[in-house]
Amino acid sequence: MRLDPFYLIVDSAAWIERLVPLGVRLVQLRIKDMDEAALRAEIRAAKATCARHGCQLVVNDYWRIAIEEGCDFVHLGQEDLAAADVGAIRRAGLKLGLSTHDHAELRTALAAQPDYVALGPVYPTILKKMKWAPQGLDRIAEWKRLVDPLPLVAIGGLTPERLAGVFEHGADGAAVVTDITRNADPDARTREWIAATARWR
Template identity: 65%
Template sequence: MPQHPDRFYPIVDTVAWVQRLARAGVRTVQLRAKDLDRAEAAALVGAALAATAGTATELIVNDHWEAAIDAGARHVHLGQEDLAVADVPAIRKAGLTLGLSTHDEAELEAALAARPDYVALGPIYPTTLKVMRFGPQGLDRIGQWKRQVGPMPLVAIGGITLERAPGVFAAGADSIAVVSDVTQNPDPDARVRDWLAFTQSEPR
């Protein structure tokens, strides 16, 4: 059974990006779009699911868990604020997998109490994409988190480039979530091919 999420885990904010990555053979893509009401989010998720139809791509919906259920998605990812108000039993009843973001020990404890399918840790390196109240976690924290979560997949996120990926995997990450290294790259398609070639050949 393929790993979920895949070792290369891009995060994008439009259906066009989802479609582009699905055509490139990316196996896991997160759709992260903010400031949408439930109907808008459900329509966006539905369009993204249509864009991945017939491909090997699994779509993970960020935060909009109700819209994900409405649209028939299979995977959802929540930040800590959304976890605090989400109906986790409803997510489970709908058959969705659940990924959760963590940044410190308290958040990891809250995440593990929800029995997620994977946990994300970040930011590993400085990032300019989001204003973070947490400083860079560093590679040592990856190993610490991995020892605590055990066999559960651990996703590393934040400022990670392809050049930094070997060290991140060596530190204990099972998957790397990538934003700017793809979406802000001058040749995104070539960068995706390089990521796929690396993650599909890297020893597990």
């Protein structure tokens, strides 16, 4: 499968409604700590927006709800993968993306036969405390050799200015959170990302 090179990650349907119409083609809804009714409402709203604009929606973590809500793509971290029923995800026809941070996690991820693998953090990130040091560009090249032909998504501390190095070292997609959501003008920054990734589309 081919992934759009610009992979936006946001924590609400409101962000999706705001940014997807600008031309986003791949977005992950990553919500933590929300009751199930509210979470389902967020997923439904996000799904409707993405359907209107031809954008691929990826639901983070909540694979059971993603199946029940008729979603077609889920992303799991390693802890979530350990608790997930990958067979059920596959039987429901969902695509699967998995996070990795070291070789052991990569082996675990590849054993689950995902549709893409994510590697991070490439650069220092302010989003959450990480027990892993920044991976760097050489690790992207190594990971790409190990996961090929699966798409590789780079995440962590990415900016439009850093994209050339990321893609030239083998990444197929670049995921972004705070560089857009904490920007003074998220809409303008989203357009910058779309323009900056266009050459790898």
